[in-house]
Amino acid sequence: MITVEDLKRDIRIAMLVSRAREALVKLGYTEHGDRHMSKVSEDAGRIMKELGYPERDVRLAEIAGYLHDTGSAINRVQHEQTGALLALRFLTEKGMPFEDALDVATAIGNHHEETGEPVTAITAAVILADKADVHRSRVVAYDIKNDIHDRVNFAATKSMIDVDAATRVISYRIEIDTEISPVMEYFEIFTPRIHIAERAARALSASFQVWINNTRML
Numbered sequence: 001m002i003t004v005e006d007l008k009r010d011i012r013i014a015m016l017v018s019r020a021r022e023a024l025v026k027l028g029y030t031e032h033g034d035r036h037m038s039k040v041s042e043d044a045g046r047i048m049k050e051l052g053y054p055e056r057d058v059r060l061a062e063i064a065g066y067l068h069d070t071g072s073a074i075n076r077v078q079h080e081q082t083g084a085l086l087a088l089r090f091l092t093e094k095g096m097p098f099e100d101a102l103d104v105a106t107a108i109g110n111h112h113e114e115t116g117e118p119v120t121a122i123t124a125a126v127i128l129a130d131k132a133d134v135h136r137s138r139v140v141a142y143d144i145k146n147d148i149h150d151r152v153n154f155a156a157t158k159s160m161i162d163v164d165a166a167t168r169v170i171s172y173r174i175e176i177d178t179e180i181s182p183v184m185e186y187f188e189i190f191t192p193r194i195h196i197a198e199r200a201a202r203a204l205s206a207s208f209q210v211w212i213n214n215t216r217m218l
Helices: 004-008 011-026 034-050 055-067 079-093 098-109 121-132 148-155 183-203
Strands: 156-164 169-176 207-212
Touching (some): 004 011, 004 034, 004 055, 011 034, 034 121, 034 156, 121 156, 121 183
Parallel strands (some): 169 207
Antiparallel strands (some): 156 169
């Protein structure tokens, strides 16, 4: 099976990842390059593995997680659909079975909270991994005073996804420096993402929690 490491060695994928990052930096977004895509890949695969899904699904979640934002290299608007079509063509050209490539494309095409839904388990894992990535390392412009997204991300000194397979509880655990950003600002910008993350957890027959500074918020 094709792996994420195979994709990282492909010059075309490397160019898509690099161009996506450059474009979103110019648009004032947080980091959406190799760091973010690699983290989403790792976490999506870990969610599937810890919940007992087959190795095939784990690997496809990792691939979808890595490729999920590549459509932004072309345009941020509808980047999820663009990225899905790019992945479908690219992966089948590399010899991936069409059904596997379609599962990856479905996950990519549904990962964005404005247009997507967790229609498959792989999709759900990618959504959960993507929406969890809030951290100061994602801040590029450092316009903390004027940009709430920069401020919230910079205030997040630690964030992780905790998966309790025994109770099937998936938790976001975040540490926020409230001297930089009050907790309410996190919910001001992340509430739509939390809602789709809740639906994604349900699609995995799990419940969902959010913990901030060791206090359960949801």
